[in-house]
Amino acid sequence: MRSTPTMTDAPVLLSLQNITKRFGALTANDGISLDLHRGKILALLGENGAGKTTLMNILFGHYVQDEGDVQVLSKGGLTALPPGSPGAALKAGIGMVHQHFTLAENLSGLANIRLGTEPLLSFGREGAARAKVQKIIAESGLDVDLDRRVADLTVGEKQRIEILKALYRDAKVLILDEPTAVLTPQEADGLFVVLRRLAANGLGVIFISHKLGEVLAVSHRILVLRGGKKAGELVTANADRRAIADLMVGKAVAAVVRTPASPGEVLFALENVSLHGAGGRSLSGVDLKLRAGEVVGLAGVSGNGQSGIAALISGLAVPTGGTMRLYGETVTRADPRALVANGVARMPEDRQHDGVVGTMSVADNIAIEEVRSAAFSKMGFLDRKAMRDRATAAIAGYDVRCQGPDAEARLLSGGNVQKLILARVLERGPRVILANQPTRGLDVGAQAEVHRRILAARDRGAAVLVISEDLDELFALADRFVVVRAGELHDAGPSEGLDRGTIGLMMAGQSHARAEMAS
């Protein structure tokens, strides 16, 4: 691949020279070099575990590199930063916006921006600080109410405060780690506008992401990392989507092909179901049928009742009104174990929080749903050998990257946790499958793998419900669409003949017929 980007006249703000970082046997960064020019947006693209975050943590002084230098432009030209000192990085004008915000929720936006830049007892400086922040806002378009408590701001607004915080400290280089992971598509578009404007004003921006589309939309140059190494560096303007995807995963990703479905009998049904629950969980008058050999895609703006439907199929709740049927029989008790024993596979929305016990081993986490069954225990004693054998098979069969069955689940990356959960639920040959946000936060390669597995289960005759905020994903998987809005479910019909616009309008509250006329 090309590795010589077009030369620019803008001075180099930041230069990483041959950075290498090892964690035990793992080489997280292997001789990576990069240059960031003034006024440019550099995208750091790579799968989960490619070494993006490690590289940025070295740059910001959280880790100390084993080899190589971080050089920053100062008065006398490029100067090496002392390794392992976030203070020095801040001083040199490097600002970082982490994926998880570091804001004091009980303070106002302005107080958060000033926090740490002034002595504890400072009177009368607020005016000057406010003026400076407002100047930055005017120049960048980072519009946000400075006087509201951070706790009351939206996620997008909190991110703006984080960026303002960095700019307030006179950052010359701004690093954003997966900034769009928490944003709605509209908020993400707003962020891109701001970033372009900041770059135009002379800032250098490093944009870390594993999403191809947004990288192409916002960056000037793309650096692709794979397995800790630089896989390629190219200019965005003449980059090809397909080629970058291949660079990222190292091999061509076969697009998942969905063959026409042949729906069979109804395996799971909600009949006029209502559910009373705290915010975003309530349902009223919901009818849903899941048929053997068919994938139903559930679309909707987050918080409109998805979690209620997921709780019902997961066995965490029973309807407060109406009937829930599994294979025709009414389900009256919230009992996940009974559902699992009856062939229901459940993938939780928040897989790190609900899917695995981080401090328990991979083997434990694969057996956890069936630990009482004869497969994994006898007379109340665990059958460790059976658990390990199952885990060993799962690790091989589902390509779970870990040290082995005894490794703690918390050491696995997000994609590998999802593979672990897939292995746990699919290996039983389930008849009903709930896939809740099955690929959220996963990279391209892992996504395709999850999709392939779900479709294979459908072809085996399973009834599948996919809940996703990613419409592309729903269109890739679903044979039929339903849309949830304000706790009510609307049938959108077969996915052939539907498009994003129609679904979007239904999500926003128009009926199917009206949406079709409008689209």
Next chain:
Amino acid sequence: MTIRLEPREDAGLGLKIGVSLAAGLAALLLVAIPVLFAGGSPLMAYGLMIQGAFGSMFAFSETLNRATPLILTGLACAVAFRAKLWNIGAEGQLYIGALAAVCVGSGLLQLPPALMIPTVMIAGFLAGGLMMVIPTVIKQRFGADEVVITLLLNFVVILFIQMLVEGPLKDPLSMGWPQSVPLIAEAKLPKLLPRLRMHWGLIVGLVAALVLWLMVRKTVLGFEIRAVGENKAAARFAGIPVDATMLKVALISGGLAGLAGVGEVAGVKGYLSSDLSPGFGYSGIVVAMLAGLSPIGTVIAALFVAAVFVGADSMSRATGISSYIADLVVALSLLCVLVGSFFLRFRVKWERQSVVA
């Protein structure tokens, strides 16, 4: 020079033991300061303490005798803390267990020892367990904090016991002392060796530690307790009955503390009084923390704490240095072990800053 901390993935067993020893040593060094203040020689004081705890068969047996309730209350705390059920009420559960032993074992039932002793133990276990199950149910139903309930219940229980031993349960032959009627001979735990106070409660404690160790590692219940303790949401999602598991933990935890009370009544004193325990329930928390919540470690930690207390009493008699030194040693050991556990989680690196201009 700068100091940096890097998280460790896993600390080896050798390192764990080394850090524990270093923590103990550090505690002893720190306690040397107040010993010097008190006008004693630390070396001599420690020497006398060791002699007092292990120096003779009698001394060693006293240490084991003191360790017996600590093993049981330590296990009570360890098993509960593992499930993130914060049982601070082992002291009260100990007394309730002792009360149950007296109720059953002071003449109400007349059985041969082979049946009487197990009956007394089961009664004490169930009574202590119930004392922990109730706060757990209240926590599950009403969201009340179990730390507050169990802690406050300790005082309620001790006052209740005081009322009983001065009233309905008072021994008419005690010449006015506030103590209960004695256990019948069949209900008493046999001594392990003649002329020494050590009794079969020690064996019960050791067996309990072994059983708990097996339970945590080998059984479905242990698996479920770990899952509930480490991640309640994931356990619930996976279909583990979280509330039921917590109630089982509560029963085991309170029951073990209750057994400690049975041991003190049926093995040592023979009757119930409101000064039965010099804070064994609270020391159990320290023992469990020193042991890192490991059942086998609890036995060792209980022996350590018991040896410090017994040794300090003896040292105090010989030198005139206050026996409160024992509390200092135990408290500082706990602090040092907590600091040590920090070093098990993080690797400290000293680095010279290399600034390349």
